[in-house]
Amino acid sequence: MQVIFDILLAACKVSTMTPMKRPAKKPKADYRSHCPVNFAVESLGDRWALLIVRDMVFHGKKTYGEFLKAEEGIATNILASRLDFLERIGVIKKSPHGEDQRKDIYTLTEKGLDLIPVLFEFIKWSAKHDPLSSAVHYPQFVKQLKANRGKFNKKMRDLVRSGSSLYTNVIHP
Amino acid sequence: MQVIFDILLAACKVSTMTPMKRPAKKPKADYRSHCPVNFAVESLGDRWALLIVRDMVFHGKKTYGEFLKAEEGIATNILASRLDFLERIGVIKKSPHGEDQRKDIYTLTEKGLDLIPVLFEFIKWSAKHDPLSSAVHYPQFVKQLKANRGKFNKKMRDLVRSGSSLYTNVIHP
């Protein structure tokens, strides 16, 4: 995946800081296609990226150590590589922690916040089709998701942007 | 992935046909969690699953050979394993081709059709954030997606269910 990540990053202009010397060889690969479905799949289609975003949106997680505690049990090296990738494609942003210099604070960019509706659709689909879904514990949330999608999106977005996460215990307590 | 697939399938009750003998050992693993975000990620979070669904929804593809022609270039063995997995988790259904016995027809189940809104959100996100997105070629479609999401969903759903795919050349020509 690391190789794929690097190739995608080369294709994506996001990380272009125009260094002194351009690499002699241009990156040989690119996105497999620029079909919008494929773009999202190549950006987010693995077993961890959206879980990290989920933890930021619903749990208000912000540091490496917090992400590491995810119920699904991500390995330290995988987490590091995913955070790095998400930062480089511009979904999250890393900034120094004010009080503890060992830590960094990861926050969602606007591009990252734009994934909230994607999370919502994932949740709706799973709530309907996973017979064991923990979504049964918060039917109100799911109902609201269906009825007031747009409103919910804005609310959540503002909340997360403000550094908070009101629904922390709703989706994945 | 095959191992993961098998484990997930064991956890998912979909494929339980109660064979004569249950395996002595119960499958040791399960979904990593039943968080709805994670359920969707584990079902669809790889580099191919949603592209196959895309090809069914937007291109009206129905046979192995058609899927194989996807622009992204899926390998024959990977395609076979993904079709098998998608069928086993109940997203697609395999049935014999009427006229050519070498072929089978793959169609979306209701569970599969329920992924259309997920595709829509992927498209919206990519249209906004991929500077090279081919979505620039059909701004009307994207605009409609934002404005009349629910209506669009129903339309598309009926279309696909009827075996057709009106927008075949819109998303990924």
Place this chain on the structure above:
DNA sequence: CTGATCACTTGCAATATGCAAGTGATCTTT
């Protein structure tokens, strides 16, 4: 009957994942 087509399968090399054990920098405690 012969050769093409179709939907796969198999073997193998290249990648990616995940576990466990570091490592160095920064707290925190004594």
Place this chain on the structure above:
DNA sequence: AAAGATCACTTGCATATTGCAAGTGATCAG
């Protein structure tokens, strides 16, 4: 101020997945 804990990673290695290329057997078309 020294010693130990904590934090965010990195490294090495075994295992799992991916993808290429070359089959294979069952239809189909001529």
